[in-house]
Amino acid sequence: MSALKWGQGKGKGAAGPALFSLPLSFDHFVLPRVLRRPVRILARLGEGEFQAPRFSAAIMSAVLIASSGAYGAYLGGHADGIVQSITARTGFAVDQVKVVGNRQTSEIDILDRLELDGWTSLIGFDAEAARERIATLPWIEVAAVRKVYPHTLEVRVEERQAFALWQQGSDLSVIEKDGAVIAPFSGGKQVLLPLLIGAGAPAKAPEFLAKIEKYPDLATRIRGYVRVGDRRWDLKLDNGITVKLPEDGEDQALAELVGMDHDKGLLSRDIAAVDMRLSDRLVVQLTPEAATQREAALNEKPKMLKRKPETKI
Numbered sequence: 001m002s003a004l005k006w007g008q009g010k011g012k013g014a015a016g017p018a019l020f021s022l023p024l025s026f027d028h029f030v031l032p033r034v035l036r037r038p039v040r041i042l043a044r045l046g047e048g049e050f051q052a053p054r055f056s057a058a059i060m061s062a063v064l065i066a067s068s069g070a071y072g073a074y075l076g077g078h079a080d081g082i083v084q085s086i087t088a089r090t091g092f093a094v095d096q097v098k099v100v101g102n103r104q105t106s107e108i109d110i111l112d113r114l115e116l117d118g119w120t121s122l123i124g125f126d127a128e129a130a131r132e133r134i135a136t137l138p139w140i141e142v143a144a145v146r147k148v149y150p151h152t153l154e155v156r157v158e159e160r161q162a163f164a165l166w167q168q169g170s171d172l173s174v175i176e177k178d179g180a181v182i183a184p185f186s187g188g189k190q191v192l193l194p195l196l197i198g199a200g201a202p203a204k205a206p207e208f209l210a211k212i213e214k215y216p217d218l219a220t221r222i223r224g225y226v227r228v229g230d231r232r233w234d235l236k237l238d239n240g241i242t243v244k245l246p247e248d249g250e251d252q253a254l255a256e257l258v259g260m261d262h263d264k265g266l267l268s269r270d271i272a273a274v275d276m277r278l279s280d281r282l283v284v285q286l287t288p289e290a291a292t293q294r295e296a297a298l299n300e301k302p303k304m305l306k307r308k309p310e311t312k313i
Helices: 033-047 056-074 081-090 107-114 129-136 186-191 202-214 250-264 288-307
Strands: 096-100 140-148 152-158 164-168 169-173 182-183 195-197 222-228 232-237 242-244 271-275 283-284
Touching: 081 232, 096 107, 107 129, 107 152, 129 140, 164 202, 195 202, 202 222, 202 250
Parallel strands: 096 152, 164 195, 195 222, 242 271
Antiparallel strands: 140 152, 164 169, 169 182, 222 232, 232 242, 271 283
């Protein structure tokens, strides 16, 4: 108890305990339990009675060096790298990546945005930053990156929906239904998308293509939808015929076109264009070959009439 209760059992004028020659005696005062041992050791150290354990100097030096290195790494911005390196070598290195939902976006592009270096630790990996990088890819609409411990990353993406191809001059792009450009045309299955040509075509295309869908036989033959002056449409068919639709009354013109093709095979003839811009008439333009043949036939007709023998009565 003499080590805990200072001043007890001491006579008047007796010297109390001291720390580094400073008196620590207080009448009837007891230190809290948690402080007793540290204060006792400090008192012995001040009186020269305490002997440090073996290798304590080496341990303290190592602690000092380690703490200095950690502090320096923190100030230099290298703390994350140290954490990454240590945790990666203790079984948390990313060695598997699962990518789900990509169709137009290659896995290579997604892996490139993850910025893995072979020793990336799952613990220190910034999933949100990786998600933001993946979201910048042209086809990606929504992206999510999830850590699956101990060493797997799971990437789920939702891609934008392609509606058509849009040609402006020599540029050919894949667009969404609202006209937003997704990415340049890269081939493959994208070639099956409707081809829109001309300024203003993307804005008017959804409504117009919905009308065309009512006539499947005609729709399968159309290779291009040309917006003319942002006022009306020309249809480019697979056999080279151009159908010039009017500004107003598109529905009626399409119905008449399909009817004439069904009844008279209009779109299978040797013609270059069908002009329906005038409401009271339909103009058919022959191909150069057909026009030459027609002209030759018309020139031959008078000769045939002259050769016809006279009939005797």
